[in-house]
Amino acid sequence: MTIENLARFQFAMTTIFHYFFVPFSIGTALAVAIMETFYVVTKKEVYKTMTKFWGNIMLLSFAVGVVTGIIQEFQFGMNWSDYSRFVGDIFGAPLAVEALLAFFMESTFIGLWMFTWDNEKISPKLHNVFMWLVFIGSLLSAAWILMANAFMQHPVGYEIINGRAQMTDFPALMTNPQFIYEFTHVIFGAFTLGGAIVAGLSAFKLLKVKTSDLKESNLFKKSLRLGLVLTLAGSLASVASGDLQMQALIEDQPMKFAAMEGDYEDSGDPAAWSVIAWADEAQKKQVFGIKIPYMLSILSYHSLSGSVKGMNTANEELVAQYGDDNNYYPMVNLMFYGFRLMAGFGALMILVAGLGLFFTRKKNPILYSKPWMLKLTFLMTFAPFIANTFGWIITEQGRYPWTVYGLFTIADSVSPNVSVTSLLISNIVYFILFSSLAIVLIGLIKRELDKGPVFEDLVGTQVAPSQMASGRGTI
Secondary structure: OHHHHHHHHHHHHHHHHHEEEEEEEHHHHHHHHHHHHHHHHOOHHHHHHHHHEEEEHHHHHHHHHHHHHHHHHHHHHHHHHHHHHHHHHHHHHHHHHHHHHHHHHHHHHHHHHHHHOOOOOOOOOOEEHHHHHHHHHHHHHHHHHHHHHHHHOOOOEEEEEEEEEEEEHHHHOOOOOOHHHHHHHHHHHHHHHHHHHHHHHHEEEEEEEEEEEEEEEHHHHHHHHHHHHHHHHHHHHHHHHHHHHHHHHHHHOOOHHHHOOOOOOOOOOOOEEEEEEEEEEOOOOOEEEEEEEEHHHHHHOOOOOOOOOOHHHHHHHHHHHHOOOOOOOOOOHHHHHHHHHHHHHHHHHHHHHHHHHHOOOOOOOOOHHHHHHHHHHHHHHHHHHHHHHHHHHHHOOOOEEEEOOOOHHHHHHOOOOOOHHHHHHHHHHHHHHHHHHHHEEEHHHHHHHHOOOOOEEEOEEOOOHHHHHOOOOOO
């Protein structure tokens, strides 16, 4: 165990765990905002009840996301102080705007939304505006963070002064092509995850709800349909934005692109695509592969012709440009299978969401009466978490050995005053903390699901279905 490896593991652990909740919050905020809009437009109480129920789950994800975000920032200062010094003048502006404007906006309006449900001075339309502003705030918050990450992938608008990157062109950061690709791909992925959460947990509840409970059954059927629509739309949009991002990588980061395809040698023209492959990373060669002719050219250039650089060629170019002091090869097998898992779960979500919408249509809604179909929809809840995780692993691992591509290496970024012991202890503490947070969050979500939505009875008393069934809350 080295300081660098332990610091990298801690960065991966804190980033992945935090990123469980960023798209969770964004996606469920969109779903809740849409539900409340339906209530404002139709005046149907079922949509108000849906909004409150799913709003509680959104608030849980928001709270845990704040905690994990603080931990992530703390480990930056603890383990990556030299990196922070190098990029501080670049990152200062977008991160300050994120904290002082976007996060403040998001937090303010989420508080107003929570505590003004029964305020007679707040109209339903204005209350709905609060939730849309929460959603917009979450988008802005993600945008400023991704703007900083895009600089790490494709540095623009800077100059090196006294060994540090200093901003010279702020608009260049905002129009960085990598930022546009990252932002759209991440946000559409968040919509997908929010839809999968609503659809999957609705399917879970429909497996348990009594057929005689028409109110609760109707609510979760409507929630399931909305969740499937968001999942399908988000997944399709993610594929489109991801395709544009992959085409940009061919020119900007050819090593990352070649590693995702597991190709050490140039592909030739036309380029074949590896369905399955295994790389000998020590000898820098592919030892096994099953290829489909023409497919890589089609995926890369949307054409039957076109070649792609292999990792060996990309490495020669990097050595010529930056010197031979670094190993420019990432973890190839992780990149190769990580990309296929990400894309595979994305395709699975499109399939399940499409079939789910077809089988819940008004003419013949057979999904609700088929337990195995409901269970499949529930299992889809986990698919976007897996896809998002491998997406970030590819994004961060693919630019190895850089923290800022072409400018600053991982080895140069680690804090000079940390020790193996301190990093080992902090990794253990963070792991225990994250595991505890996960257990608590899952428990609280399970508790919300068991409690179920709260309906208003004939005299306006708030009554949950579980209380109605047991006789409590009745007149």
